[in-house]
Structure formats: C-alpha cells, structure tokens
Amino acid sequence: MTIFDAHCDVLSKLLEHPQLDFGHEQDLLDVTLERMQKSGIGFQNFAVYLPEKYAGEFRYVLESIDLFHEKVLASGPIHFIRSKEDLEYAEKNGLTGALLSLEGVDALQGNLAYVRILHHLGVRSIGITWNYANWAADGVMESRRAGLTEKGRQLIQECNRLGMILDVSHLSEKAFWELLSLSAKPLIASHSNAGKICPRRRNLSDEQIGSIIRADGVIGVTFVPPFVHAEEPVTMDRLLAHIDHICSLGGRRHIGLGSDFDGIREKIVGLEHAGKYHDLVNLLQKHYSEEDVEGFICGNWYRFYLKHLPAAT
Template identity: 30%
Template sequence: MFNNQLQSERANLTSLANTHTNIPKLRAGFVGGQFWSAYTPCDTQNKDAVKRTLEQIDVIQRMCQMYPETFVCVTNSAGIRQAFREGRVASLVGVEGGHSIDSSLGVLRTLHRLGMRYLTLTHSCNTPWADNWLVDTGEDKAESQGLSRFGESVVKEMNRLGVIIDLAHVSVATMKAALRLSTAPVIFSHSSAYSLCQHRRNVPDDVLRLVNQTGSLVMVNFYNDYVSCRQEATLSQVADHLDHIKKVAGAGAVGFGGDFDGVSRLPVGLEDVSKYPDLVAELLRRRWTEAEVRGALANNLLRVFEAVEQVSDHTQSPEEEPIPADQLQASCRTMYGYSEAPSLHRQPGALLASLTTVLLGLGLL
C-alpha cells in the first residue's frame, strides 16, 4: 500500500485508517502477540521472491524500531512471554509461501537468522518441492505428490533450525506428508474446518485427527469464504469452527488465525482486531473453560513453539543436498554448482589464494 515507506504520514500506525489493524485497534482487542506475514505473491516465484521477502522482513523490523512502546520483535517463546509482562505486542516474522526460499536450503537458513520463525510451505501455487491447495480443486496439477525428496529435506531442516512448519495453503497430500515426517508439531496458521465449509483451504477431519496425534495446531481463519462458504458470515459461525476443531482434534489444537488485512471479507462482529474480546465472550457463553480460552488465545501456540524449540538442534549437520536442476524453472536462472553450469574459470585453490591475499592486505592496514 505504501511501498514499504513506514515514515509516510499515511502509514502512521496510530492513525492508519481503512485497515483491519492499527495500534489503537490492537490495544482495544488486547492483542499481546502477532505473527506478521512477510508475504510476496506467487508471481514473484523464480523472479524476485527472495528480494521482496527480505524487504518485508525489513519492514517488520523497522516497525518494531519506530514504535518501541507498542511492538517488540522477538524470535522465541521466552521473548513472547517477556513481551506479555511488558505490555507490548510480541512481533514475530512468518514467511507466507515456500517460493520465498527459491528452492534453496541456504536461503531458508538465512531467513531463519533474520528472524523467520514460521514458513508456510506453499502459498496458492506449487513450489518445485511441495503441492498447494489448488491441486485438490483440479486447478493445479500435482507435481510433488505432496512433498518431493527435496521438500522432505526442507521439512527436516526446518525441524533442525527451529522454524515452525505452517500447512495453511497446502494440498491434503502435503498436509499428511508433513505431519507424518515432522518431528515437531506443526501449525495451520490461518485455516478453518472443512466439515463446516467445504473449501479446499480448510482442514478435513482425517487431517484434524493427525493434528491431534502430533500435538499440532489449527488457527481458525476468519475469511467469510472459509467460514461460511459464502460472502457473508458471522462471529457465531467462526465459533462453530473453533468448536468443531476442539471436538475432533482437542482443545489444545485450537487457535485464532484471523487473517486480518489479508482478506477482503470478514464476519459481522469480527470486522477488525479490536473485536477479539467479543469472540472470547462467545466461547465462554458456549461453556469453554477459562483454560481452554487461554489456550486458543496464546497457550496452545506457545506449547507448539516450545516443542519446536526443543526439537531444534543446531549442533546437527544441516541438510546440504540441493534440489535437482531439472526440477527448477525459469530460463533466467543460472546453474552454477550443477554439472551443466559453465566453468567459473578458477583453478582449484584460486579462491582460497585470493582470500588469503585479501586477509594479508587487511593485516597491513
């Protein structure tokens, strides 16, 4: 909207209008933590997805710097709890779409170093290593039958790093493959219950049972089309999805996914982030216990995040095998590192020699 220019007066988060989220609305909704989506559209795949993802992460970090009294950027579960105590909004980076890593384990690791703590394996497009939800509608063709071998390496590396695996937007085959492979719980960051609204962005009951078995989490999306399968929806219908997931997968498997400012239509009664207390009140009317409500608000996600952190092991050797060259796309891509790539025209040892020269030169300064 503002081309990443946070200092524009129109982008002032204390007075920002015509959005679902601003600072006064966050305060009115008692929001204590937020994954901010570093999202870049599918048409950036094989082009400038990495650059644009880095720019989005930069925006999130600059937002925390510009409004330190409201936001604090954190990268772990302890940081979220500390932000709660300070009364600030714990702000984390979620990268929404596997195309943002450009089929590179090195990029995955670098985004983790920059603060990414969840990665959605696909957006609404296949990556060369994972299938998206449009495969289940027939609009896209299955290419990986869920996860390819490289896709499995991505999941394993996310486990090693401590990055939460997000299965919103993926195909059912990808859901099942990731749930079975991951050694840590996963999340659906913004998906609802397929049994209540037969939209392929939602989670079917057999997958909800796997969610239960793996201690994973479904964070309910408020988008009308995924709540009621119509253009209109209500707060009560969102609560129905929460009830259904609780019934099938357990109270520990339920969260709030919102998708505010990511969708065009929201239910009556949930028009922006200030309305969260009204949803809490509805759940209490439905005889949810205080512990169950606290779980949906924060504790279920914290449990998953802590489990992901416990599984991570940075002393373990990283995944290194690159994706096969024939699985990559786009004619503008160079192929350095693959056997068919043109030679870099350096003799063995030449790179080390050039580095030595630089280091010796620095030593003379």
C-alpha cells in the same frame, strides 16, 4: 484477556504501500498498533507473503523483513519474539510481542542457504506453499494435487534441523501427509478451518485435524468468510461451529486464532479488523469456560511457541 493471532498479512500491504502508517488506526490496514492495543493483542505473527508481482525474488522477502523493523517494531513498544526467553519476557512485562513467519517458499528458489538466512533474521515458521505449486510442493488449489518434490523434502529436513516450525495452511493434502510422515517436529495450521463444517479445499479434513492434534500441533481458526460459512453475510457465531467440531475431535487444547487480517477483502460481520476482538471474546465467554476461552485466544499458541521456539543464544 491477551490475544495471540498466528497470522496476518500486514507486511505484504506495507510492501505495496510503504507510506502506510502501522502505528495508527486507519482504513487501509486491518492490523495496526493502535488496534492491537485496543483489543489486547499481546502476540501477533506477521507473515512475509509476496504479492504476485514480487513473487520469486528473495530481495522482496528481505525488504519485507526490513519493513517489519522499520514500520512495525519502530511504531511503539513492540518486542521481537525470536526465542523462548523473548516470549517469556514479553509476557512477564506486558509487552506486545511480534513474531515473523514466511508464507510460501517460492522466493527461496530452492536454495537452503536462504532458509538459514531467514532463521538468522528471526523467522520462526514457514508455510511451504500459498495456493499453487512452487519448487517445494503443490498448494491446495493446484489442479494436479501432487505432494512434495525432492527439494521440498530437503527443505523439511533443514527446517527440522534448524527448529523452524512448519505450517500446513495452503498445502495440498498429499503434501500434507508427506510432510507429516517426514517431519520430526509438530506441525501447525496457522489459519485454517474445519472442512466438515465448511467444505472448502483450504479447510482441513477430520483426518488432518486429528493428525495435527495427535502430533501436539495447533490449528488457528481463521476469519476468512468463505472458509467459515458458505452463505453471506457471515457472522461471528459461525466460528463457533468450527471450534465445537475441532473440540469434538479432541482439540480443545489445540485451537488458536489465525485471523488472516490484511490478507482478506471480505470480513466477518462485527469482526472487520483487529480492533474488534473484544466482541469475539465476549461471544466465546458465553459458550465456553474461562479456561477454554483463554486457551483458544492465547494459551494454546503460547504453550506451543514456548515449547518449540529456540533458546536464546
């Protein structure tokens, strides 16, 4: 079965350690081409996330995109997904597809021209914040828990105009609801779990999950152990409670995967890197129908992106 993973942080590791080899399995990277091929990862979304020492400087966003081309795309038969046609071409020809996203708009410095530049460069989704506040909004860990700024509202409008997909993972709850009311496009949560199952601020409330479902968005169940279960060690079967709960809210066709590999230090037992997806698929097949499993691991994300990516120009 093909895997579609909506979020990994390989590019931030490559930015800090450009000598790393993405093509071959190694301990320093969770996601490599070799591991993707081993697990049958057909589509991987690569997030541009700037570590703190690079935050706020747009040139490092551009350097991250350069690394995507020079390290990721150049490592083997990987097809850059920028349009519906790219997505279909990769699927029909059995190619590994790679998408680009931005996690946190800090480095855009409130300049909407930078948003347009990123769209020209193939970035197709944007997470407005990481955990804390920036010029556009408050993140989920910001103590004041405010919403969008005026500049943030302008960002939403421009993303809608461009067709840029908006990602609510890491966003404060107030900003979440403001974004939902402002955006004319469906939202995604690329890497978030159910707060009812594991009460963490980074996880989504039932009301948030329901609103994403009603808006025809997708939620990427994430592998970050503290967002899966409160007590360690965290095993793969703990993910099932989150999937069951989202399904109970009507989300069977709105569940995907968003590992957050290479953005996490702790790992789920048996799911330590991208080469171990087979065990997760086997576990899912014991509890859900083949149709549901195909939707969770690939189909739901694929349908969403096929609908919302731009047509080729």
